[in-house]
Every structure is written in C-alpha cells, then in structure tokens.
Amino acid sequence: MxxxxxxxxxxxxxxxxxxxxxxxxxxxxxxxxxxxxxxxxxxxxxxxxxxxxxxxxxxxxxxxxxxxxxxxxxxxxxxxxAAAVPLATHPVHLWFRPLIAQRLTREGIGTLGALITYCNARGGIWWRSVPRIGALRARTIIAWLRRHEATLGLKVAADVDTASFVPAETSGAGFEGQGGAKSGNSVVVIGGDSSEPRLAPFEHLAVPAELSGGNENYRGLNRASAFAFIRAEHDLAAVHAYLHRYRDRPTTLRAYTRELERLILWCVVVRHKALSSLIVEDCEAYKDFLQAPLASFTGPKRARTSGRWRPFTPEGLSADSQAYAVRVLRAAFAWLVEVRYLA
Structure with a gap:
C-alpha cells in the first residue's frame, strides 16, 4: 500500500x-x-x-x-x-495459524462453534482424532476457547482436557500409604455423588482410604484374621493379585477385569463401602444394579484413557451377561477366601 x-x-x-x-x-x-x-x-x-x-x-x-x-x-x-472477539460462527482460519486451521478443516471442523461441539462430543482425547495436533497444542486451544466462552456463547465441557482423567489426581507414592494404588505417576480417586461419579478403569483406580479395606484404620469387615497367603495391604492390591493369575490369558484377563472394576466402582460410588466389607444384602443389591445400571454408569464406547469412559454401554447387560458377571465375581471371592484375604 x-x-x-x-x-x-x-x-x-x-x-x-x-x-x-x-x-x-x-x-x-x-x-x-x-x-x-x-x-x-x-x-x-x-x-x-x-x-x-x-x-x-x-x-x-x-x-x-x-x-x-x-x-x-x-x-x-x-x-x-474495537478489538475483534471470536464468535461461534467465525471460521477457524480467522483465529488459528494456517497449519492448525487446515488440520481442523480437513476433519470437517470449519467454525469455532463446530470445534467446541467436536471437543464436547469426544471429551479429553478429542485431539487424537485430528492428525498432528498433539496434547500440548490441544491444551492451548482449549484454554483459548475457555477464555472466550462469553463471546462464543458456548461452553467447553468440563472434561475436555488433555489429561487422561478429569478426577483429582494425587501422586502415587503419597496415596499408596493411605491404601491407594499406584498407576504410573498418578492415581485417580473415585467417589463423590453417584449422580455425577468420577469413574476410571481398573488400571487407573485408587479409592479413598476409608473405603480401601486397608490393613490399618480402615480394615474391611470381612478381612480374615488369619495369616494371608498374599501380600495385599488393601482390596485393590488383592484384586490385582487375583487378576495377575491370568496374565498369560489376555481375553480372560480383560473379561475378569471388566467385571471386577464394575463391582469396585459400584461399591465405592453407589454403596460407599469397601469391597472387603460387602455382605449378602450388598451382593443381592449389585445383582439388581446389573439389571439396570445407573445412567451415570453408562455411555457409548470410549477409550479407557478417556475421561468419558463408562463401565456399561447404554444397551445394558443381557440375562446371560448378568449371570456371567455373577459367576466371575463368585470365583474371585472364592479365591480371596482360599488365600485367606477374606474370611
């Protein structure tokens, strides 16, 4: 010019x-x-x-x-x-660098509103569906969208985050002494209101100390008093020991893990009990729960690393699947009694 x-x-x-x-x-x-x-x-x-x-x-x-x-x-x-403000109808190329805009557009994400909808539908791992975005860049994009929610007129869902899980995390070493369980560098604590539970698959689970069935102040009511044959200081460690027996049978291991993690989540979130404190009435209540899981426990299939992972699908379980779950759990509890972890 x-x-x-x-x-x-x-x-x-x-x-x-x-x-x-x-x-x-x-x-x-x-x-x-x-x-x-x-x-x-x-x-x-x-x-x-x-x-x-x-x-x-x-x-x-x-x-x-x-x-x-x-x-x-x-x-x-x-x-x-006036300073320009982002609107939901703005094309992504108005606000993002060309390479980022191109990658989003190729996935059919043409506007900022479409980007928020896309992220909300997929949760914390939305960026894995967009080639060459990556966790760090995704975190920057989400932070920017959150800052401009007022002018965009749309909210980014709380669990749209680059962390694997939205629930509060704590260091594995610090939690382990309270009856928690280590998982890499962090654990995810489950619990809270059963209408909005914080759920995580078994490999990332830890439970609040008071529901851990631990050896010290929170010992489960059904813990055996005799010398145990496994070195498990709390319920999750005992379940890990049981599942470890199937390490060379991946299909069986996957199926048994699914049933045990469902029960543990129900114990902590719904029943507010340690696994080692369950009694007959609790077991009957869980059978009823298998027939009609809470809506907050169900959801479409997601990766186990997603904050939107849920233990049940919306279709629920067939009668045969319910019976299978009971058989798996009965076998697990029989083994825990046999090794004298439970009375």
Missing part, C-alpha cells in the same frame, strides 16, 4: 532461507498480492462498515480494490475502535 518495491520488502522483512516466496521479486509480488486479496476479503466480511463500504466502492470503480493511503488510514483507525 505504501508502494515499497517487492525486493525491499523481501530484504527487510523475510528470510529467504525460511520463506521461499522471498527468493525472487516475482515470487514476492505474487505472495503480497495474494496476501492483499485475502485481507480485502476478510475486511469485507468482518471489517468495520466504513472500511467495507470504501473497499466495495473501489472494487466497483476499478474492478478490484485499489488500496491507497486513505485505505491505510481507515485500517489504522478501525483498529483503534
């Missing part, structure tokens, strides 16, 4: 080694013309009404926008009137 030669612009503002369009005067001119046309297009769509009318008049008169010193002054003046 200020009529600087393309060669001067290339020399002052671009590094030829990093910007191929600055390698020659012709390439630089093509690049600048494209940039100018893109900016004119954006100004017509989203710029101030005064600037848009000026550009439309120029296009009508000259066939294309003829940018002058007056145009530049109008752009500078418009920039002082």
């Amino acid at each position: 200020q009529r600087l030669p393309a060669a001067t612009i290339a020399r002052l503002y671009y590094d030829p080694e990093r910007s191929p369009h600055a390698a020659s005067v012709d390439a630089m001119e093509r690049f600048l013309v494209t940039m100018r046309d893109d900016l004119v297009h954006l100004a017509l769509l989203h710029g101030s009404s005064v600037l848009a009318e000026h550009l439309k008049a120029s296009i009508k008169q000259h066939g294309s926008a003829k940018l002058t010193a007056m145009t530049l002054r109008m752009v500078e003046q418009a920039s002082t009137l």
